[in-house]
Amino acid sequence: MTGLSDIDIARAATKAPIRDIGAALDIPDAALLPFGHDKAKVSADFIDSLQSRPDGRLILVTAINPTPAGEGKTTTTVGLGDGLKAIGKKSAICIREASLGPCFGMKGGAAGGGYAQVVPMEDINLHFTGDFHAITSAHNLLSAMIDNHIYWGNALGIDARRVVWRRVMDMNDRALRDVVTSLGGVANGFPRQTGFDITVASEVMAILCLATDLADLQRRLGDIIVAYTRDKAPVTARDLKADGAMTVLLQQALQPNLVQTLEQTPAFVHGGPFANIAHGCNSVLATRTALKLADYVVTEAGFGADLGAEKFMDIKCRKAGLAPDCVVLVATIRALKMNGGVAKGDLGAENVEAVQAGCANLARHLENLKGFGVPVVVAINHFAGDTEAEVAAVQARVAELGSEAILCRHWADGSAGIANLAHRVAALADSGQADFAPLYPDGMGLLDKIETIATRIYRADGISVPDGVRRQLEEWEAAGFGALPICMAKTQYSFSTDPAARGAPTGFTLPVREVRLSAGAGFVVAICGDIMTMPGLPRVPAAESIGLNAQGFIEGLF
Incomplete structure (x- = not known):
């Protein structure tokens, strides 16, 4: 147990030189592009040389719906990687990079917490190796080339009313959701309405995270549909001759970043699409x-x-040919109480009944995950106020569902606090029980795919879809995009589109407001309810508490 802040713990860490972390995975010095002494990129040539090697076991860490009480998914991911190493396994961690939006907004960073963190924490949560800046630049280069093409005669016949490519920046800024560009006269181009998304919602981010090499990256970038002509023919980034320059900007960003945990377990931190408005996974590479x-x-x-x-x-997994061997579902007693109806201010008191009620959320996730054919174990991320009776209630409910819930203390104790989970996960991953299958086949219609996710995962009664959205999906199917998977954009706080509907809501219809074709990334985005692709800052943003102290160290970052 510690009274130190996450950043204090991270700053006190004994970090190994990054070449030593690479050596633990048999990565030679020559294959590392160092960024200082504690982080590096792994070269494309070295990655290419690995293709004939067999794959290790893939373990996915996920969670119940997030609440203000906290779940600790990244902390558990880091802790489990350390725990596997501590019990003698050769392990590595793969997580996403942090967006500046939540760092300065409300959610905080993405480097774990307590004694289960990746370091250097400040760098990872801020500019890191510049990947997000490269993605932002590549995205906005394409934006500039669209407007420039229209300005210089519009040889492709782009209909300025049908430009679908917005701009991005990696910051929460609601004022930029809808803007008008090119005001100020003839020299500034043709005025049109557009807007900004946050960088982590960019199709370029998704493409970087799904690309397998530079050639695949450029092909996908070229496939991006940026606009349509007056007769509704698509115009791509390749048509604008932007794909080459975008690839140049992203060449280094495509190489995975290698860092370490507090216990010097190798960690790949690369890519960062949000899961509520994008596909939410670190890079395939x-x-x-x-x-x-x-x-x-x-x-x-x-x-x-x-x-x-x-x-x-x-x-x-569908696009990259991956299949998980085991899934860890993270929950906290506090979050389960909130799902059971307890207010945040009352979470300190024991309330077994609320925990049991909140287990409805956990149970639904557990049932859904088992539907993919992969063994699942529940990790109870321990908080100091948890009681034995509350923990026992969760373990009993999970046992009824045919799985196991293991109490984990990695936040306070590091790898020693998660050894039981590590042993169980290794056994499940090695058991051969996994028989992975995705939720729906490629050949299912786009609208049917959306409805399948809504009814089988969210447990909605059905979906409501405007006629214009239905026609759009039909047009995309006719154009050859019907085999693409669906990326649902909705609130993260509930199975429904109502963020206040915690637990396991039923009796609702999922409203699909808009659809967007990400032809380069290879999926169709379905925007549901009131979800925004450019978040706003909260009433009291975290930025108000972030600064430098008298010694020049960052304070307030979490």
Whole structure:
């Protein structure tokens, strides 16, 4: 147990030189592109040389729906990687990079917490190796080339009313959701309405995380549909001759980043699509590389299992030919109480009845995950106020569902606090029980895929879809995009589109507001309810508490 903040713990860590971390995975010095002494990129040539090696075991960490009480999915991912190493397994971790939006907004960073963190924590949560800046630049280069093409005569016949490519920045800023560009006269181009998304919602981010090499990256970038002509013919980034320059900007960003945990377990931190508005998984390249170098690879999928895990299974695994050997479902007693109706201010008091009621959320996620044909174990991420009776209630309910819930103390005790889970996960991953299958086949219609996710994962009664959205899906199917998977964009806080509907809501209809074709990434985005692809800052943003102290160290970052 500790009274230190996450950043204090991270700052006190004894870090090994990054070449030593690489050596633990048999990565030679020459294959590392160092960024200082404690982080590096892994070269493309070295990654190419690994392809004939067998894969290790793939372990997915996901969670119940997030609440203000906290679940600790990334902390558990990091802790489990350390725990596997501590019990003698050759392990590696694969997680996403942090967006500046939540770091300065409300959610905080993405480096774990307590004694289960990746370091250097400050760098990982801020500019890191510049990947997000490269993605932002590549995305906005394409935006600039669209408007420039229209300005200089519009040889492709782009209909300025049908430009679908928005701009991005990696910050929460609601003022940029809808803007008008090119005001100020003839010299500034043709005015049109557009807007900004956050960088982690960019199709370029998704493409970087799904690309297998530079050639695949450029092909996918070229396939991006940016606009339509007056007769509704698509115009692509390749048509604008933007794909080459975009690839140049992303060449280094495509190489996975290698860092370490507090216990010097190798960690690949690469890519960062949000799971509520994008596909929520770290890069295919990082995961595949880790599987060639380690015997057990622990990765995560963002937010609750209804979003992150479903997209991991139905988008990332489908597209990359991956299959998880085991899934860890993370929950906290506090979050289960909130799902059982307890207010945040009352979470300190023992309330077994609320825990039992909140287990409805956990049970639904557990049942959904088992539907993918993969063994599941529940990790109870321990908080100091948890009581034995509350923990026992969760373990009893999970046992009724044919699984096991293991209490984990990695936040306070590091690898020693998660050894039981590590042993169980290794046994499940080695058992051969996994018989993975995605939720729906490629050949199912796009609308049917959306309805399948809504009814089988969210347990909605059905979906409501405007006629215009139905026509759009039909047009995309006719154009040859019908085999693409669906990326659902909805609130992370509930199975429904109502963020206040915790637990396991039923009797609702899922409203599909809009659909977007990500032809380069290879999926169709269905935007549901009031979800925004450019978040806003909260009333009291975290940025108000972040600064430098008298010694020049960062304070307030979490």
